[in-house]
Amino acid sequence: MRTAIVTGGGSGIGAALVRALVRDGAHVVCADVDLDAASSVAAGALGPGTATARRVDVTSADDVRAAVDAVVAEHGRLDLMFNNAGITFLGNTEDLTLHQWNAIIDVNVRGVVHGVHAAYPQMIRQGSGHIVNTASMGGLMAAGLMTSYVTTKHAVVGLSLALRTEAAGHGVGVTVVCPAAVDTPILDKGEIGGFKGRDFYLEGQGVKEPVDPDLLAARVLAAVAADKPLVIEPRQARIAWRVGRLSPTFVNKMATRFIAQQRRTAAARR
Ligand SMILES: NC(=O)c1ccc[n+]([C@@H]2O[C@H](COP(=O)([O-])OP(=O)(O)OC[C@H]3O[C@@H](n4cnc5c(N)ncnc54)[C@H](O)[C@@H]3O)[C@@H](O)[C@H]2O)c1
Numbered sequence: 001m002r003t004a005i006v007t008g009g010g011s012g013i014g015a016a017l018v019r020a021l022v023r024d025g026a027h028v029v030c031a032d033v034d035l036d037a038a039s040s041v042a043a044g045a046l047g048p049g050t051a052t053a054r055r056v057d058v059t060s061a062d063d064v065r066a067a068v069d070a071v072v073a074e075h076g077r078l079d080l081m082f083n084n085a086g087i088t089f090l091g092n093t094e095d096l097t098l099h100q101w102n103a104i105i106d107v108n109v110r111g112v113v114h115g116v117h118a119a120y121p122q123m124i125r126q127g128s129g130h131i132v133n134t135a136s137m138g139g140l141m142a143a144g145l146m147t148s149y150v151t152t153k154h155a156v157v158g159l160s161l162a163l164r165t166e167a168a169g170h171g172v173g174v175t176v177v178c179p180a181a182v183d184t185p186i187l188d189k190g191e192i193g194g195f196k197g198r199d200f201y202l203e204g205q206g207v208k209e210p211v212d213p214d215l216l217a218a219r220v221l222a223a224v225a226a227d228k229p230l231v232i233e234p235r236q237a238r239i240a241w242r243v244g245r246l247s248p249t250f251v252n253k254m255a256t257r258f259i260a261q262q263r264r265t266a267a268a269r270r
Helices: 012-023 035-044 061-075 098-126 147-170 197-205 213-225 235-246 248-269
Strands: 003-007 027-032 050-055 080-083 129-134 172-179 230-233
Touching: 003 012, 003 061, 003 098, 012 027, 012 035, 012 050, 012 080, 012 213, 027 035, 027 061, 035 050, 050 061, 061 098, 080 098, 098 129, 098 147, 098 172, 129 147, 129 213, 147 172, 172 213, 172 235, 197 235, 197 248, 213 230, 230 235, 235 248
Parallel strands: 003 027, 003 080, 027 050, 080 129, 129 172, 172 230
Antiparallel strands: none
16 A cells, blocks of 8 residues: 655645545655644545545654654555645735745745655655655746745745656656646635735636636646656646746736736735
8 A cells, every 4th residue: 555645734725635545545744733633634535445534734853854754664665755834825926924935935836845855755765655746836937916925836836846856766746736826725825915816817817617626636636657757737837837938928918017007906906
């Protein structure tokens, strides 16, 4: 049976990954700073695999290392490390406190670094394993009002794609997950100054419905099985990404116009 750790497993994409992995027969640690949420996801995951909940704050290198060490002590190996926990802020950059900047860097960047630092040497020793980092379309394309988030997710994409080229020589895979809006509670979190996350993300991507987290989890596990570098969902996001690569100036102009319009809408709400 494969072993896995999913950070941010207590909600949204992480919870869907836990369910999919357990269905797939893995022993999964559902790791989250919110132990109650992790426990309820672990209890609801249906076998043949198993899930156990563990309180892990990814901003603590010790917490993350202890989770990895515990899996290795119990099962002798760690096959899959999902560095998925993340937070967001949506609002004017000038309204963000330094505390908020540091918080998002700590969770979204340092959290992933801690996961890699703890799991990767173990996987090198095993000669196998796969690291899956959840970034975002915000890691591939840039739009304002989520500047702090985009900063952190670009870092996660860079870390993942660079590490992948090193890890291959050790038999270790790395995949980075870059979804557009996914239907999870994060869409309504981190709103600053009258911006509405759910509306913002859907309008920005020109879609009516966010991606279903269980569908995304299935796509991620298929990408891991095929050792793909990148997962971009849905199809519309893959098209936008390709257009952005062909014409970054055009996409930047469109984003600038969209941000101005969103600012007017938020100002009217205040
Ligand atoms: N939902 C989307 O639209 C979307 C799109 C692209 C990328 N993402 C990314 O997907 C990942 C998961 O987000 P989600 O949509 O499932 O959000 P979510 O808010 O539903 O879940 C995030 C989970 O992370 C946990 N968490 C937060 N800080 C933590 C910490 N310090 N240590 C451990 N756990 C912590 C939360 O308790 C929560 O259970 C994030 O990295 C997010 O940036 C989400």
